Amino acid sequence: MEGNIKHLDFISAICLFLVSVYIIWDSWEIHEDVGGPLYASPGLLTLFIGTMIALCSVLLFLRCLKNVGIAGNISAFKHWFTGFIKTKETLNTLLGIVILALFVFILLPRFPFLISSFIFMFILMKVMEAGSILKITIISACVSGSIFTLFQIIFKVPLP
Amino acid sequence: MALQYILDTLYQLVTPVNLLTLVLAVFFGLLVGVLPGLTSTMAIALLTGLTYGISSETAILSLIGVYVGAISGGVQTAILLNIPGTPAAAATAVDGYKIGQRGEAGLGIFLGNASAFLGTLFGAVCVLVLTPLLSMLSLKFGSWEFFLLAVFGVMICGSLTSGGDSLKGWISGLIGLFVAQIGLDALNSYPRFTFGSMALIGGIPLIPIMIGLFGFPEIVSSFKHQEMKAIKQVIDLRVKKGLSILKGKFPTVFRSGFLGVAVGIIPGVGEDVAGWLSYWAAKMRSKKKEEFGKGSYEGVIAAETGINATIGGNLIPVLTLAVPGSTSSAVLLAALWLHGFRPGPLLLSESPGFIYTMSMYLVASALVMLLLGLLISRYTVKMLKIDKKILMPIVFVFCAVGSFVIDNSITSVYMMFIFGILGVLLAAMKYPAAPFLLGVVLGPMADSNLRRALVLSDGSLTPLLTRPLCLIFVIGIILMILAQLKVFDKLKPIIFKKKNITG
Numbered sequence: 001m002e003g004n005i006k007h008l009d010f011i012s013a014i015c016l017f018l019v020s021v022y023i024i025w026d027s028w029e030i031h032e033d034v035g036g037p038l039y040a041s042p043g044l045l046t047l048f049i050g051t052m053i054a055l056c057s058v059l060l061f062l063r064c065l066k067n068v069g070i071a072g073n074i075s076a077f078k079h080w081f082t083g084f085i086k087t088k089e090t091l092n093t094l095l096g097i098v099i100l101a102l103f104v105f106i107l108l109p110r111f112p113f114l115i116s117s118f119i120f121m122f123i124l125m126k127v128m129e130a131g132s133i134l135k136i137t138i139i140s141a142c143v144s145g146s147i148f149t150l151f152q153i154i155f156k157v158p159l160p
Numbered sequence: 161m162a163l164q165y166i167l168d169t170l171y172q173l174v175t176p177v178n179l180l181t182l183v184l185a186v187f188f189g190l191l192v193g194v195l196p197g198l199t200s201t202m203a204i205a206l207l208t209g210l211t212y213g214i215s216s217e218t219a220i221l222s223l224i225g226v227y228v229g230a231i232s233g234g235v236q237t238a239i240l241l242n243i244p245g246t247p248a249a250a251a252t253a254v255d256g257y258k259i260g261q262r263g264e265a266g267l268g269i270f271l272g273n274a275s276a277f278l279g280t281l282f283g284a285v286c287v288l289v290l291t292p293l294l295s296m297l298s299l300k301f302g303s304w305e306f307f308l309l310a311v312f313g314v315m316i317c318g319s320l321t322s323g324g325d326s327l328k329g330w331i332s333g334l335i336g337l338f339v340a341q342i343g344l345d346a347l348n349s350y351p352r353f354t355f356g357s358m359a360l361i362g363g364i365p366l367i368p369i370m371i372g373l374f375g376f377p378e379i380v381s382s383f384k385h386q387e388m389k390a391i392k393q394v395i396d397l398r399v400k401k402g403l404s405i406l407k408g409k410f411p412t413v414f415r416s417g418f419l420g421v422a423v424g425i426i427p428g429v430g431e432d433v434a435g436w437l438s439y440w441a442a443k444m445r446s447k448k449k450e451e452f453g454k455g456s457y458e459g460v461i462a463a464e465t466g467i468n469a470t471i472g473g474n475l476i477p478v479l480t481l482a483v484p485g486s487t488s489s490a491v492l493l494a495a496l497w498l499h500g501f502r503p504g505p506l507l508l509s510e511s512p513g514f515i516y517t518m519s520m521y522l523v524a525s526a527l528v529m530l531l532l533g534l535l536i537s538r539y540t541v542k543m544l545k546i547d548k549k550i551l552m553p554i555v556f557v558f559c560a561v562g563s564f565v566i567d568n569s570i571t572s573v574y575m576m577f578i579f580g581i582l583g584v585l586l587a588a589m590k591y592p593a594a595p596f597l598l599g600v601v602l603g604p605m606a607d608s609n610l611r612r613a614l615v616l617s618d619g620s621l622t623p624l625l626t627r628p629l630c631l632i633f634v635i636g637i638i639l640m641i642l643a644q645l646k647v648f649d650k651l652k653p654i655i656f657k658k659k660n661i662t663g
Contacts, residue, residue, distance in 0.1 A: 012591075026353060033350075034348060034350055039619040040347075040611055042345040042347070042348045042352055042611075043352070044610065044611055045337075045611070049334050049337050052334050053334050053338070056334065059327060060327060093383045096383030097380060100556060103556070104574060104576075104577045105577075121554065124556075125549060128382075129549070130547060130549035130550045131550070136550075139554075147557065147561060151561065158565070160573065
């Protein structure tokens with residue numbers, strides 16, 4: 001991902017343009033739905049923002065095409081992507097994100113904070129090989145307990 | 161008479177109860193500032209409930225202490241982890257983190273704390289001097305000016321943080337402005353871009369966005385490398401070197417202090433804008449512009465002074481007009497009402513000594529903050545010793561807690577995750593996150609003021625050119641666009657050529 005990222009700019013310019021088209025479309029629908037003059041419409045600023053994003057994405061797109069062209073950008077992106085998904089770095093990152101998602105979307109809503117945070121920290125530290133099982137168990141338990149005591153008991157702040 | 165008020169306040173301050181309260185309050189504030197995602201607004205709101213039973217003087221003193229501590233505490237995580245403890249500290253992180261990375265974290269923290277102290281001090285003096293005058297100036301800001309200020313703020317931030325590619329900075333800021341429009345609009349209560357979801361009706365809270373954008377990518381980046389070396393060497397604070405650096409930067413301190421106070425006075429614009437404006441001004445005036453973004457001491461000094469000077473600036477409209485300058489001062493205003501004070505136009509005639517009391521509280525809080533900040537720094541610097549494999553899971557739990565406590569909703573934690581993924585993508589594609597955040601902060605102000613201004617002018621844009629303050633903003637915005645289009649670079653050879661011919 002380091003170095004020249006023209007091919008990524010090429011992809012992001014296309015995505016941004018599509019997003020801007022949606023923003024402009026929906027803003028116009030808001031204006032038609034509310035009625036009245038455009039300058040007082042709730043869709044006015046979003047229409048302006050959508051137009052500006054569209055303009056910026058076109059400028060970015062044109063910048064990417066310089067010297068390379070569309071075909072060059074597509075082949076550069078394909079080459080980068082096939083290399084990117086095979087690296088150990090990417091797999092580690094994806095595994096880490098999955099564990100974060102597990103904590104946010106499954107553990108936190110279903111279990112009390114003390115248990116969910118302990119399980120999360122234990123799993124993540126274990127996967128990242130942060131130390132012996134005893135060490136990470138003690139750290140996870142102490143951190144969960146400290147946060148719970150500070151927020152829930154001392155300051156009476158509800159925790160997830 | 162003024163001296164009498166100051167002496168009375170000093171007498172109040174040195175009582176054991178007030179002194180202990182102040183130390184504890186500033187300490188609590190610093191902790192809140194250090195922890196990513198916990199803000200000064202939340203800290204003051206938390207403490208307001210706890211101060212209900214104590215005397216009003218002690219209560220206000222503790223709230224000011226927390227305010228100063230929480231605003232200043234952001235410098236620690238900004239320098240050590242590149243995670244701004246407060247949104248404003250993002251400006252500090254630009255150079256602060258680079259200073260930390262090159263092994264001078266202690267020096268960076270000292271400079272940040274000392275600048276925060278000087279900024280707060282500058283703000284306190286301005287509360288005394290400018291309160292009566294600046295209430296008149298802030299009244300000159302109309303809807304057009306507020307809208308243009310928001311646009312100008314996002315554009316400056318976009319230009320400053322994009323590493324020379326302003327286009328990406330502006331795109332990031334525009335997306336931030338768009339995200340701020342999600343939910344019910346302020347004037348018509350029309351649900352915009354909510355996709356029929358009740359969770360989005362109230363808009364997306366700022367704190368989860370901030371944590372997601374700044375905290376999440378740092379945590380994810382720690383997964384990339386299996387072999388991460390813990391930083392064993394802890395650097396000293398280097399007070400002597402820090403003082404000698406500060407000695408040569410007094411013009412920067414004064415300029416940033418002035419900008420911080422000026423921004424603080426403008427209602428709705430908080431320390432975020434002050435931090436970036438001060439940083440920008442310092443960069444523009446510096447002889448070593450190339451050092452900015454690469455670990456410049458002046459960058460940290462400018463940002464922290466500007467950020468902390470806003471505290472005083474924020475208090476000025478609160479005291480004179482009962483209009484909060486930021487979300488934190490809005491909570492403080494409510495706390496003042498709760499404790500029987502009546503901020504507003506009548507305050508100066510009803511309680512002429514109150515301005516002196518508030519100024520002295522600010523000075524005392526700044527002093528305690530400096531001492532505590534440096535003492536705590538000795539330990540927070542040791543965070544560098546902790547292996548990132550242990551630290552980052554803990555930081556993520558704090559991120560989740562910080563997102564949740566804002567509105568006690570698990571949806572905010574989901575939002576933090578979603579914006580975290582967006583933050584990772586932005587970082588990978590080299591789009592700066594700071595303009596995005598500023599766009600989210602200033603978005604509501606831009607929307608309501610633009611439409612209000614247009615309604616008042618019947619859709620005419622002529623006030624943009626006829627109002628002096630508007631004209632200044634418009635010229636500033638045009639100059640920034642021309643600079644991005646490299647118009648000045650093209651003009652330079654032509655100008656020099658003409659000079660050579662005439663010379």
